[in-house]
Amino acid sequence: MKFIIIALTLLLISIPLRAHVTPSGGSRETALRQGDRVLITWDSSIVSSPVTLSLWDGERRMVIPIHSAFSSARASYDWVIPDTLAAGLQYRFVVASASRPTVRHFSESYVAIEAQRQRVSDVAENTQEIPLRVFPLPATDVLRVEWGQTEAQQLVITTLIGASLGTWTCPNNATRMEVNVASLQPGMYFLMVRYANGATRSQPVVIQR
8 A cells, every 4th residue: 555655646746737837828828929028937836946947849849948947936937939949839838846857837738939920021011010900819710801901912821830721812902801711720820911012911810619
């Protein structure tokens, strides 16, 4: 019996735990972006000092170190997402005991990190961002896209790492269009508008059912 209790105890402390680590991720949380300043927070009572902070990349099965020894009692850490970090949908923030690495706490859901937003080129709209409205968000089967008075040529939906999933040609002189997204799996994507003058404008979108 004593052996069973010890074995169960060791098993429990080696399982990744979820204890109020934020950003917590999930479809209702806005995606983060390369270059963003992020406040990582946790319940200071869940693990003793010092703690290590890291980012788990579920897509590439690797750990990205953030801080090696930080006071758990401070319960927050200000971090800037590197521009070199690959975009992806399966990141989770991890707070772990520095002395007992198996005692670790993950953000509740996957956190999406996207590439830096594209800005309109200098040849468009006097360097101002071209208006773009996409709704509803989250969407189920149809996205409605409005792009003001600027002529658009194509709408493109991509993954967060830039892989194209569909392209639609915009009608001549149109300022709005509907896009059928029923074939896309629930998740986060980019919708990009390509304009006649070479400019582009993009916005993250969420499909949820």
